[in-house]
Amino acid sequence: MSAIDMMGPPQRSGSVLGWLRRNLFSSIGNTVLTLVAAYLLWLTIPPLLNFAIFDAVWTGETREACLGEGKGACWPLVWANFGQFIYGRYPESEIWRVNIVFALGFIALVPMLIPSAPAKRFNVIFLLVVYPLIALVLLAGDRPGLPPVPTSEWGGLLVTLVVAVTGIVVSLPLGIVLALGRRSSMPAIRMLSIIFIEFWRGVPLVTVLFMASVMLPLFLPEGLSPDNLLRCLVGVALFSSAYMAEVVRGGLQAIPAGQYEAARAAGLSYWQTMGLVVLPQALRHVIPGIVNTFIGLFKDTTLVLIVGIFDVLGQVRAQLSDPTWTVPQGALTGYLFAGIVFWIFCFGMSQYSSFMERRLSAGRGR
């Protein structure tokens, strides 16, 4: 018998070098991967930074400022049309109405998102019922002191938010009803819910929008022709309610059967069981799913430009064909700007969603 060799001292791990060795150069394969990754970064990051920041044109009044060799992003194009990107062609004298709607939504949303803020019930009712009505009156007008603004003049971020918020406000209650219907014990209602949900989930949103803008008018009585935006809103709302129904159904399935049985044993009716016992628990479980659906909806609002409604992307796209701002790097600049806008919104929401997910699972992780 012989003693085994003594082990060497552990590698230094506290220093920068130790960290590098452990995480980037621990083996030959790892080193190769690091080099490939570094090369990928070298290929993408410097050109991007040069275009967007170092070579970019930051000031200027006309397109001439952006012409010339080696110039990067043409930011004056964005500054000059910033109003359009936010409000579309909304009349300048009435823009205060849009600003009030934005501000009101923001003020109502912030306490909603903070879990410890009080009066959630009141807040939800305000956001889902009162706020949309106020927004409708303010934006559409046609009231004393508020001249009408046809929806054809709405555009930009305003339309993006109107479509997304309408989608969520309609799809949440409709989705809950559909989810309950799909789990109902009545076969006819279950069947109808399944058909409705699977139909909308099976077709692309583009065809839904086509349907709303070309086919829907044929199904409405003569003289009743809602405008293009409203028709699209109907399409988007029905479409997203099917997705919402599946999210809610996931939450309903997570509620143990004992909860239903206990509620029935306590003598609660079906609606009391659902409204007082099951849904409050189920909906809390699926807050991250609801936020994720909203992110998807928010990204999907861009599709309305296919049927001639100008959201942020549509406004950017329209701006690029404006001869007063035709520059070679215009498309890149415009889409970079739109990309940053959408990214900030969506990334923010997804961070919130994962924050809620961690918070909700904190108690279950034991």
Place this chain on the structure above:
Amino acid sequence: MQKPVKRGSGMGISWYNPRVRSIVYQAGVLAAVIAVVWFFTATAQENLERLNISTGFGFLDTTAGFGIIQTLIPYTEQSSYGRAFLVGLLNTLSVAVIGIVLSTMLGFIVGVARLSPNWLLSKIAAAYVEVMRNIPLLLQLFFWYFAVLRPLPGPAESIEALPGVFLSNRGLILPDPVLDAGAGLFFGALAAAVVTGFVLVRWARARQRATGQLFPALRVAAALIVVLPLLAWAIGGSPFHLEYATRGDFDFSGGVRLLPEFVALVLGLTLYTAAFIGEIVRAGILSVDRGQGEAAAALGLRDSTTLRLVVVPQALRLIVPPLTSQILNLTKNSSLAVAIAYPDLVAVFAGTVLNQTGQAIEVIAITMAVYLTLSLATSLAMNWYNARIALRER
């Protein structure tokens, strides 16, 4: 002893009988649905008559009279609307299939890279996912098409990325693989190798189950699939050659041309969907308990065997259902082609054909039916696969 009362029975026709109530509710809802459907149908009929729009599917046989920039089957302006529909459908399917294959591959790479012990690589993969999935797909398509591919130089100044591979505003030009005499032998050998390999693997598995003896079937099969076609290749005298495109001042001649619209769509769909698939793969691999790998190691399995027999089968079980919905999403998202004028089903049929014929109801119904069928077929195939790999609980 009291007999258990069956729910709803023996109460007669009373509002307090749950069965009666259930029937009344359902009848009410059904009646409402039927009334709504009837109202819309009647209105539609009235409107169609008033607007003088013809109905029925007869228009499918009418001459289309418009050209399509990419056709996988013979199509001319004299072809019928029905033919145009087929062209659009095939274009949709080709984008979807290529996109699915590429995005699944890239998605697995991204998912594995995010779990890599290499800090730089995992951070790059994370950044990729966060950037791609938080920017609308349509915006990405616009970026690739209008900001990258369209501003490329014309054929004369085109970028030659690899010998025979040109990138210009006319699209991506690739060399055309041409089959010579003797290619049949090559494909025959390939088919024979695949079949033999398959049989071999089944035989080895059966023998291992019966006797416990191992046979390196997978390696032998892989060797067969490489060696046999290579032999045939040598015997046939390398029966392929690449026909390179030649660059003219205004256009290319020869070679395989991928339209910029096609390239942009495949690129956009792939990069976007890969981010989602990457997250699914990562979650799937993370879900496999550490103890599983440790137990396999304790049993003396090699790393590769552990991966193949222990980790991957368990991860796949979690990966497949959400992967299916991503594949479906990609197929449905390919309809965004209409925004960059790639002639997919929606652009050709729900766009041009609808505008020309005005038969909105039929056209939209057919288009939606196609997507519904595709969705249903994919779901069924994936459900079948999922049932096969599902956990067999005792």
